[in-house]
Amino acid sequence: MTRLVNESCAACDRNAIAVEADEQAELLLQLPGWQVVGRDGVPQLEKVYSFKDFNGALDFANAVGELAEGANHHPAILVEWGKTTVRWWTHTIGGLHRNDFIMAAKTDYLHGK
Template sequence: MTSLAGEACTACRADAPQVLEQDQQELLQQLAGWSVIKREGVNQLEKVFPFKDFNQALDFANAVGELAEGANHHPALLVEWGKTTVIWWTHTIQGLHRNDFVMAAKTDYLHGK
């Protein structure tokens, strides 16, 4: 488990700072396969997780959903045959917060179980 995965997701207010681009790159080094994607002007963390079939992809999406609900921090999930795409960002600040990197690490840990 990475040190990020061991961190807790903290409550985020509208005035919380976004992770600076330099810090994003440092945090990404701890997250294999994750990318920062800009959609409609908002930086988001994205990773596609491959699976053997739709049922495995759906089971993983449900497990990520339970993880998200427990942290009160919710991603976008796209389930397709053989893959689940997970996208983390903080809606409140319209960008990336450290929580997003923490949850990405927790998602990786969940996938590796």
């Protein structure tokens, strides 16, 4: 398990500093299957999780929603038959903050439970 899962999110404002490309690459090494994707010009962390059916995908999405609400940091979640796609980014800075990598690690932890 990555050490990121044991970290907590720090409150961010619009002056928070985005993670630079070299640090992104280092953090991604701790997050198998996650990738940085661009959506409307905004870099985001994305991973697709597979499940046996829709209910498994939905249950996982709900668990991620509870995790997000507890951290006051909210992802985009897409639920389809047999898969859930999760995308993390920091809305206030329009990019990636360390918090996003922490939440990605916590999402992986939820999936592994």
